Amino acid sequence: MGLEDCPAQNPLPPRAPAERALPASGGSESRREPRERVAAKRPGEGARKDPRTTPHPPAALRRAPPSPGAGEGKRRHLELRLFLAQRVSAMVLAPLVLLHLGVILYAVRGGLSATEILSRTKGSVVWGGLYTLFVLAVAVHGAIGLRAVLREWTRHPRLADAAALLFGALALVLGFRAVLVLT
């Protein structure tokens, strides 16, 4: 049963002294299909290099060179640290976003005018502090998220880094400008 063992070349003609030629002694060994051993194939040769097409879009099955600086020196585990920063900033953002939405709903429904709002926020350490934290968290979280998306979509790590830094800087500038105006 099993593979139809073709009995073609049954007793393996004594092969030239190849490295892996076995002394034909082992009982079960010698009964095995000789072709298998002849074709002891080395992975990573022949077919593997063959850029034959496949039915799926395997655009780059060859592995890309490691991204510059990954895992060396100071940038060791940079991705890990960014991931953590994003997780932590998300934890900070979750309640702050709810608070922010609540404030908007309250202000709009209560019909507060700009002057009334400013009168409550001006000089307030609490509002100033909360929104400072909000701006910081947005800058960190948004920048890292944007970087991750761009890295995956464009495959240009440097472009992603630059865009993320730009976004972070912009968020900080615009955010703090707003905080300064309000408080």
Place this chain on the structure above:
Amino acid sequence: MAELVVDVWRGAGFETFRVPFLESQTVLDAVTYIQRHLDPTLSYRFACRVGMCGSCAMTVNGVPRWTCRTHVSKVAKNGRLEIRPLRNLPVIKDLAVDMAGFFDKWQEAGGRFVPTQPGAQEFARVDPESPERRQASAGIECIGCGVCYSACDVVAANPDYLGPAALNRAWTLVNDARDGDRVGHLAAVADDAGCHACHSQGSCARHCPNHLNPTGAIAGLKRELFRAVLKGEL
């Protein structure tokens, strides 16, 4: 006798075969019928035929599966099957893919057991009910068939990504009380192409024929890495 129409990927396109439909026939049976009776040049791979070896995985009607454990009657659509090689792996010929890159990633993910007591004569005593051992036991039944790797869209988009199987292996070692390099295993999956690349889409868990949960394993790695950084281990 009812007939099954089977479209088989042959490298340059599909070739259509007509195979007699039988009761309790598996997809592997159909492929084997083609190779034995219709076209002996068809290349494919199998060994055990009972879901133990993990060599017969192919893409059947768009879904990666063990062909030996898939009944034709369950997956055929209007009496048709479309059989392709696994996705995300270089095709050698027809339905046989090169698994070398897949297993290389197991090494890259630090999937090698590091003994704490080399040459120990006694069995290590591990409580099978401990939380760590339960985690390890849940993932240990992987037979390396490559179905999850083929199902993973992140692998498709990023060929560097270590993939669900390799990360699942790393997770079993992280939870193995006998392993001596927990932090090393974590560090191996902490970089660019490691566990943080996972989108948690869950295709690996959805398609794993052994019902393992690599998505959960990857989430566990992320969690333990978080702790390791907080503890200053990384």
